[in-house]
Amino acid sequence: MTTNRSAAAGMAMTRFAHGQSAISNSATNPGAVIIDGKGRADLGVARALGRRQVPVYLLTDDPNSAVAYSRYVTQRLNFPASSGSEKERVRRLLEIGQQFKHRPVLFSTGDSSLLLLSRHRSQLEQHYRHHLCSAELVEALYDKTHFAVTAGALGLKVPATLAPANMTELEAAVERFTFPVMVKPAEKRRWSQHREIMRLTNGNLKGVRVANPYALRELVARIFEFDDGIIVQDYIEGRDEALCSMHTYIDRQGRVVGLIVGQKVRTYPIHRGIGCCVRTEHLPAAAELGLHALKTLGVTGHASVQMKRLPGTDDQYKILEIGPRYSTWCHLQAEAGVNLAYAAYQDSLDQAIDPLPAPRNKVLWLDLHNDLRALRHYREVGEWSFGSWLYSLRGKRCYHYFAADDPRPALVPHTNFARRLATYPARAARRVWRKRYQRT
Secondary structure: OHHHHHHHHHHHHOOEEOOOOOEOOOOOOOOEEEEOOOOOHHHHHHHHHHOOOOOEEEEEOOOOOOHHHOOOOOEEEEOOOOOOOHHHHHHHHHHHHOOEOOOOEEEOOOHHHHHHHHHOHHHHOOOOEOOOOOHHHHHHHHOHHHHHHHHHHHOOOOOOEEOOOOHHHHHHHHHHOOOOEEEEEOOHHHHHOOHHHHHHOOOOOOOEEEOOHHHHHHHHHHHHOOOOOEEEEEOOOOOHHHEEEEEEEEOOOOOEEEEEEEEEEEEEOOOOOEEEEEEEOOOHHHHHHHHHHHHHHOOOEEEEEEEEEOOOOOOOEEEEEEEOOOOOOOHHHHHOOOOHHHHHHHHHOOOOOOOOOOOOOOOEEEOHHHHHHHHHHHHHHOOOOHHHHHHHOOOOEEEOOOOOOOOHHHHOOOOHHHHHHHHHHHHHHHHHHHHHHOOO
């Protein structure tokens, strides 16, 4: 039966559907619809659901997307790229929705899909189910300006934050900050649309560390030429291991269905990037703080709370960000025994949610390509050696692209993993040549 199912899935995967053919899905298990995020959170969600026998329908503009090669993707459907017009993307979503016999569940796995689904939920609810929190909360959490105001009004534990509308407001408040500070975008996609901002920030949409008032004034003045959505926030010192994220699912009645905390071991770029090595940890203080924030805000559905431990403490944290969508490493949740994606699926269908156990501790999630890139820079600043890096990989692991039961996404030629594997001999030869013959 498993063989037949795999063969059927494989045949379905080869079809990159453009037409209006009907999709005869089940009323009790209608499936999940994911908009392609190019191999990050969407791959983790597809695996978490597919392993529970949920049909997964991938909407993508790229027939060679790494996610599309997953054995757990039942069918691919053509969909406009994130750079396309919102109107066209909504029109296509409605068109696809009409093909389903029974309403599937929409999952948001990136900022663009989150906003698209939330802002057009009244139209989309005709053809899809979802588990998003209120539209007002989605906007408040997505836009860091709104979040800073909301968090401050509710007394949440966040770093000192300013959202200056102009240079006059920045000048009036600059002396209140203890440098260094972080300069962040109110909306990441707005910075990504400006080549000059990407140059000024080295392409880092998470934020830029600024050492002194002079550098802050200079950077903000340049960014203001292109975008006025700027956040200035106290920078919390400490190694990247002080960063952690709490992930949970809160059902429609406000009950916490499951919870897991991941500690960031390393990030890329280092000290300011996205987690490339994350490990589940039992951190009660972080879990308590995250849940308190979500309940204070009234968040339901899937949510993550990013925090950083204060220097010199063991259990004191500040909240950096809250997101009502699935993260890059949501695959780790299911591997640690807490399948929040499947709980969300059941809740969206008004089904009883299977009890979720306490998460397994010390399970590692690894984006090997970026972790190796990060290691080079960590070694330069003396934080990680090759030996300590190797020791950190002990125990149970899961990977960004590779999975033993679903290896093909890691082998797609244009994925970082496959490209690095294929070019390793040439890169190794170049390093040997430079070391032996190139003049310093």
